[in-house]
Amino acid sequence: MFNGINYEDYILYVDDLSLEYTIGNKRVYALSHVTFGIRENESIGIVGESGCGKSTLAMAISHILPQNTVVTSGRVYFKGEVIVDSERGASYTLRTTRKSTKIEESLKVVRWKGISIVFQGALDSLNPLFTVGEQISDIYIYRENVQREKAVEMVRQLLDTVGLDKWVYDAYPHQLSGGMKQRVVIAMAISLHPALIIADEPTTSLDVITQYRIIEELRNLRKKFNVSILSISHDVSMVSNLSDRIMVMYAGRIVEKLPGVNFTIAQHPYTALLIDSIPKLTEDIEQVEPISGAPPGLTEVIHGCPFVERCNYVQDSCRNDGSENLRAVSNSHEVACVVLPFKNGRKVQGKGVSAKINLVKAVKQNPVIITRDLTKRFAKRAGLRAGRGGKGAELTAVSGVNIVVNEGESVALVGETGSGKTTLSRIIGLLEVPSDGTLELLGGKVSFEDRKLVKNLRKGIQTIFQDPFQSLNPRFSIYQIISEPVRINKLAQTETEIHGIVRKAMMEAELTPISDYIDKYPHQLSGGQRQRVSIARALTMSPRILVADEPISMLDVSLRAGILNLLRKLRNEAGVTLFYITHDIASARYISDRIYVMYRGEIIESGTTEQIIREATHPYTIALILSSMGVQGSISESLGENIFTQTVDDALPACKFAPRCPLATELCRETKPVLSEVSIGHKVQCHYAVSINRSMASGSAGHVVNFDAVKSFIRDEITPP
The missing domain is CATH 3.40.50.300 (P-loop containing nucleotide triphosphate hydrolases)
Known part of the structure; x- marks a missing residue:
C-alpha cells in the first residue's frame, strides 16, 4: 500500500x-x-x-x-x-x-x-x-x-x-x-x-x-x-x-475521467468538442463542428493546460502549472479544467468553424450517372474450399444494379465489407470494366473498348480513395502530387499556369496557407491533410462528379468532420455531384440527399435519406442503423445472433439475406424478392416490405427507425418457419 x-x-x-x-x-x-x-x-x-x-x-x-x-x-x-x-x-x-x-x-x-x-x-x-x-x-x-x-x-x-x-x-x-x-x-x-x-x-x-x-x-x-x-x-x-469508465487523453495526459454509460456529461472542452464532431443519427444537425487547430508538439514540456491553443474558454490561470491536474466533479467524474464551462450550461464552440452550410440545394433532374443491370464477376482461384468453386468458378461482386444520380445531387451507397460497394464505385469511376449491363455517364453511354472516350470521361469523374496513406506517392512533394494530373492531361501550357491550377485546387480543398503545404511530402502531413491533398488532386480536373470511396474511415474522429464539411461545401458551392461510399450510415445521413443500401452485390433498399433513416424497412438496413446507434444487446436479442453472421456459402437462397434474417420464411428461401416501391421514392427488396414499412410508419416517433415496432412486427406478424 x-x-x-x-x-x-x-x-x-x-x-x-x-x-x-x-x-x-x-x-x-x-x-x-x-x-x-x-x-x-x-x-x-x-x-x-x-x-x-x-x-x-x-x-x-x-x-x-x-x-x-x-x-x-x-x-x-x-x-x-x-x-x-x-x-x-x-x-x-x-x-x-x-x-x-x-x-x-x-x-x-x-x-x-x-x-x-x-x-x-x-x-x-x-x-x-x-x-x-x-x-x-x-x-x-x-x-x-x-x-x-x-x-x-x-x-x-x-x-x-x-x-x-x-x-x-x-x-x-x-x-x-x-x-x-x-x-x-x-x-x-x-x-x-x-x-x-x-x-x-x-x-x-x-x-x-x-x-x-x-x-x-x-x-x-x-x-x-x-x-x-x-x-x-x-x-x-x-x-x-x-x-464501465472512460478516460480521455490529450497530449500525453488524462484530461477527463467519467462513467461510460453517460459520456454526454463531459465537462472538459476537448471531450465535448470530440463528441460534437461526430455526425449522429438521433439528432438533426445542420453542421458538425471539427476541432480547429492541431494537438501540440510534445518536444517541449507543456506548462499548464495542453488544450489552451484550441480552447475558446482560455483564462490566464489555464497556463499556470497545476491547471492540468484532475479535479473531482463527482465520485465518478474528474476533469482537468479550471474553468469548467459546461457547469454553467454553456456550449463550447470550436475556433475557426466555417459558416454553416445550407443543407437544402436544388437538384436538377438531369441524370449524370445511370447504371442498368450492372454486373461484375471475378474469376475465383482454386485453393481453400475449392470444392465449392474451384477453377472456373466465379464470384459475383455486383449483381444487376440499377441506380440513378442526378446532377448536383449527393448520393450515398451504404453497406458492410464485401457488399460490392467499392467494386461498383470503381466501375462508375472508370477504373473497372463491368461484365454485363450498361453504364451512362454525363449523358452518354460508356463504351469501355473506346479508350479515348474513357480517357476523356475520366476528366469529368474523379475518385477520392479510402486510404490517404497509400494513395499518395511518398516520393513526390504535395505540389508534384496535385500537379500530376494537370501534366498528364496537358491542361496547361506553362509552369505558371500549372502553378495557378494547383493553388486554386489547394484553396478549394482548404489547404491553406498554401506555403505551409506545397513543398512538403505526405509523411509530413496528418491523415486529414493527406485526404485534402487527394481532394485537391481531383479538383485540378474540374470534375463534374466526385466518387468518394470511404474517404473518412481511416481518419480520427476529430478530422472526419472537416472532410465531410469540405465535400458538402464542394457540392453546394461548386455544384459537384457526389457519389459517397461508406459503411457508416450516420455520415451518409449527414452528407447525402438519397441513400442506396447494398448487400451481397444487390441494391436491397433505396430512398431519400430521411426515408431510409426514419422508415428503414429491410431487416438488413434496420440492423445497420441499430449497429450505428450502438444499441447494446437489443439487436441480437430481438433480431437474433444470425443477423451478425456473414454467410460464406456460394449457394445462397433466393433472398441472399435469408440466412441472417429473423423474418425469413420458405417464401424467402425459394422465391427471389423484387425491389419494389413501398412509398413514393422508397424501394425495398423484401417480400414483407409493405407490412414492415406500415409498421415502421405507425410506430415512428423519433429521428430513426422505431425499434419497438421492429420487435412487435417480428413477434406478431411473422410465423416462425
Whole structure:
C-alpha cells in the first residue's frame, strides 16, 4: 500500500507514469503523470486523437517499448507486483540484450497469461505464411508444452468460442474478412485466459455491423472468463459501448475521467468538442463542428493546460502549472479544467468553424450517372474450399444494379465489407470494366473498348480513395502530387499556369496557407491533410462528379468532420455531384440527399435519406442503423445472433439475406424478392416490405427507425418457419 492505495485491489494500477522518447537530439514527452487503476472484471476505455499517447500507454503497460524509451516517473503494478519501474533508470524493450532482471523474468509470466494485447490492424498481427490454426497452436505448444494433437483440439474450441467456423483453422489470413481476422486475433489474446486484455483500436476500418459484433464478442468474453478490458480507440461510440469508465487523453495526459454509460456529461472542452464532431443519427444537425487547430508538439514540456491553443474558454490561470491536474466533479467524474464551462450550461464552440452550410440545394433532374443491370464477376482461384468453386468458378461482386444520380445531387451507397460497394464505385469511376449491363455517364453511354472516350470521361469523374496513406506517392512533394494530373492531361501550357491550377485546387480543398503545404511530402502531413491533398488532386480536373470511396474511415474522429464539411461545401458551392461510399450510415445521413443500401452485390433498399433513416424497412438496413446507434444487446436479442453472421456459402437462397434474417420464411428461401416501391421514392427488396414499412410508419416517433415496432412486427406478424 502506498498513498492510501492498496495495489493488490487492482488487476492493473498505473501510478504517475511519465515516459519520453529520444529521437536524435530531441526528446518527445509522450506520457505525462498518467494515473488510473483497473479492477477485476472491469472494462475501461481510453479515447483521444492520434498522437495523444494511447498506444504508447498500452505498450508501456505490456513492456514492449523501443530502446529509445525512458520511463522518467512512476510505476505500473500488475496484481500488486511491479512490472514497470522508473527507478530502474533504463529503457525497456523486448529485444533487450541486458541480463534478465527480476522484472523481466516476471514479465515472461505476465505476457499472454496475465496481459494480452489485441493489436491495431489484424492483418499485420497475423503471419501471412501460416494458417490460422498453426499460429494459434504455437501458443499452446511453446508456452504450455501441449502436444500438437491436443493443441489442435484446443484451437478448434477457441475458434468456436469467438464465433468462427471450423474451416477457418486451415485458412490463411488473406482468405478472411477484416472482422474474421480481428476475431482470430481476439482468440489468440484469450488463449491462455489472461486477467487483462488490452484492445488497441480493435474496430478501426471495420464496417458498423462487424464493429458491433467485435464489441459484443469482447463483452461476452469479459462475462465468460471474468477478464478485465482496457480498450483504446479514437472511436468514442465504440469505447462508450464497451466500457464501465472512460478516460480521455490529450497530449500525453488524462484530461477527463467519467462513467461510460453517460459520456454526454463531459465537462472538459476537448471531450465535448470530440463528441460534437461526430455526425449522429438521433439528432438533426445542420453542421458538425471539427476541432480547429492541431494537438501540440510534445518536444517541449507543456506548462499548464495542453488544450489552451484550441480552447475558446482560455483564462490566464489555464497556463499556470497545476491547471492540468484532475479535479473531482463527482465520485465518478474528474476533469482537468479550471474553468469548467459546461457547469454553467454553456456550449463550447470550436475556433475557426466555417459558416454553416445550407443543407437544402436544388437538384436538377438531369441524370449524370445511370447504371442498368450492372454486373461484375471475378474469376475465383482454386485453393481453400475449392470444392465449392474451384477453377472456373466465379464470384459475383455486383449483381444487376440499377441506380440513378442526378446532377448536383449527393448520393450515398451504404453497406458492410464485401457488399460490392467499392467494386461498383470503381466501375462508375472508370477504373473497372463491368461484365454485363450498361453504364451512362454525363449523358452518354460508356463504351469501355473506346479508350479515348474513357480517357476523356475520366476528366469529368474523379475518385477520392479510402486510404490517404497509400494513395499518395511518398516520393513526390504535395505540389508534384496535385500537379500530376494537370501534366498528364496537358491542361496547361506553362509552369505558371500549372502553378495557378494547383493553388486554386489547394484553396478549394482548404489547404491553406498554401506555403505551409506545397513543398512538403505526405509523411509530413496528418491523415486529414493527406485526404485534402487527394481532394485537391481531383479538383485540378474540374470534375463534374466526385466518387468518394470511404474517404473518412481511416481518419480520427476529430478530422472526419472537416472532410465531410469540405465535400458538402464542394457540392453546394461548386455544384459537384457526389457519389459517397461508406459503411457508416450516420455520415451518409449527414452528407447525402438519397441513400442506396447494398448487400451481397444487390441494391436491397433505396430512398431519400430521411426515408431510409426514419422508415428503414429491410431487416438488413434496420440492423445497420441499430449497429450505428450502438444499441447494446437489443439487436441480437430481438433480431437474433444470425443477423451478425456473414454467410460464406456460394449457394445462397433466393433472398441472399435469408440466412441472417429473423423474418425469413420458405417464401424467402425459394422465391427471389423484387425491389419494389413501398412509398413514393422508397424501394425495398423484401417480400414483407409493405407490412414492415406500415409498421415502421405507425410506430415512428423519433429521428430513426422505431425499434419497438421492429420487435412487435417480428413477434406478431411473422410465423416462425
